[in-house]
Amino acid sequence: MNKTESEATLKRLSHYARCLRMAIANGIDIITSSSIAEPCGISPASVRKDLAAYGEFGKQGSGYNPEELLGVIERILGIISPPPVVLLGAGRLGRALLEGGIPGTKYRFLGAFDIDSTRTGELIGGFKVYHASQMSRVLDGITDFIGMICVTPGLAQQAVDLLVKDGCRAILSFNVEPLHAPPGVNIRYTDMPFEMDLLSHGLKTREGANEYD
Amino acid sequence: MNKTESEATLKRLSHYARCLRMAIANGIDIITSSSIAEPCGISPASVRKDLAAYGEFGKQGSGYNPEELLGVIERILGIISPPPVVLLGAGRLGRALLEGGIPGTKYRFLGAFDIDSTRTGELIGGFKVYHASQMSRVLDGITDFIGMICVTPGLAQQAVDLLVKDGCRAILSFNVEPLHAPPGVNIRYTDMPFEMDLLSHGLKTREGANEYD
The missing domain is CATH 1.10.10.10 (Winged helix-like DNA-binding domain superfamily/Winged helix DNA-binding domain)
Incomplete structure (x- = not known):
């Protein structure tokens, strides 16, 4: 504690x-x-x-x-009552996440947002996709949430700025570009390309070590 | 080098x-x-x-x-000619990966496999889904590849064993269960639940630090 x-x-x-x-x-x-x-x-x-x-x-x-x-x-x-998860970007990956949830955990989505108005109003995995401009209204003062970003490459910083404006202090990015946020905002990355580069380097150098060994 | x-x-x-x-x-x-x-x-x-x-x-x-x-x-x-990527598990996430590719990198999928025979034969993102039992035949001696695992929870070790049997020495797992492989096989994880737990803990303790700071 x-x-x-x-x-x-x-x-x-x-x-x-x-x-x-x-x-x-x-x-x-x-x-x-x-x-x-x-x-x-x-x-x-x-x-x-x-x-x-x-x-x-x-x-x-x-x-x-x-x-x-x-x-x-x-x-x-800090996950007795885990913070809800707000998704930004209802593209292919976002869709898979909304439909599949986050297995093996108690995390639940609260809603999904996209800047692409052709996607808004759609129902994915039981969640309505709202236009990003509606975020303040939909969140209605909730600030203890995890913002999950999987947007078009190049638009991630814009997504961070939008989340931060609405009080978000915990962000998980599936986008790989490094992101900036004010002090007090925690940003983490699921960096798939880096993991793949590390594996490729291991193949080339004939190294082999299990991350958990 | x-x-x-x-x-x-x-x-x-x-x-x-x-x-x-x-x-x-x-x-x-x-x-x-x-x-x-x-x-x-x-x-x-x-x-x-x-x-x-x-x-x-x-x-x-x-x-x-x-x-x-x-x-x-x-x-x-070691990515002048990056190793091809073989996908195991053509569920929601696998489907999103096949359709979207691995943006910002030169990695390309070689093929996709699933143990669910209702999925085999399907065409996703231009890739045919083969039954997992066909892997040796389809790979035809290729061993320098990255095996990407996104299978049903509980089946990941089985997927690793299958890949290792076919000579795979580099595995990226989207499944969270820790996996075992013989020496010389490199396993990496994209551990989303852990990243979320870390963000939750930060929300609770009011810490905030950008991973890149």
Whole structure:
């Protein structure tokens, strides 16, 4: 519950949360550190160390209650009630995201926006696509949300500016161009071309290492 | 041309390459380190340092030839002739990827595979979807390719095993479950749920920092 969690710690906690949700969905009521560790590709000792840092869970050798543990982890991550997600760009990728949702998580879309007026009014995955100019009106004062950007290359900064104007402070971009926002606004990227360049470089240099090893 | 490039260096080179391709597309024939640096969100001094490490380009104060520089960077990254991409999983996301391609890069799909026989034979974005059991026959001995996985949650390891059996050594997963592969096989992830958890945590703790700052 403080600011000291490193990105690496948060990444492990995020993995544990997904693993625990899967266990709960499968009706498992006691889970050991090994069975959390294995699907996460992390050592059981690291799992125990991470969990011990947030208090006492379970008894020596008897495992954890997955629901209780998930609650604690979700509280640390700030996703007990996860922020809603607002999509900008209802093109091919945006459409796939709206229709498929964000599997394995509690994140839900709140709405979708596009600057292309031929798309507005359309219903995709149960969500109406609004014109970007309607964002303030539709959001109606909500500011704790994640803005998800998948717009035409070259238009991403415009999308960021629009989100920031409406109070957004958390942005996930599927566009690759580097984006600028005022202090206090967090921007993250899902940088597919970079991952592919890294894989190509590995093929060329005959390196091979699993990211989780 | 050696194994010493760090992931951070490769990330910067990957950004420079995208920036140079954009400049070439816009007909620019001389580019300065500042105009490479700015859209990449990196300092001009870092750009000059990176480029100096790979030889002498341009003259003091007169900028770089973008085509020449791109050639050098693509050679370092191993993407002069980028490996073809093989898609596994022609669901919503796979469909969006096949139709949209991988913008801003030279990566091209070679083909698409699915274990769902109701999808095989379909034509998506100009690519025929083959049944996964046909992979060996369709690839016909090609092993230098990137396997891109976007399959139903729970089936990703099966997809990896299939790719590895056909000689694949470079895998990009849109599935979030951690995957295992033999040594020499490189697996990377585009971990959207983790990025969202990180943004949520930032909203809760009121942190804000741009990844490129």
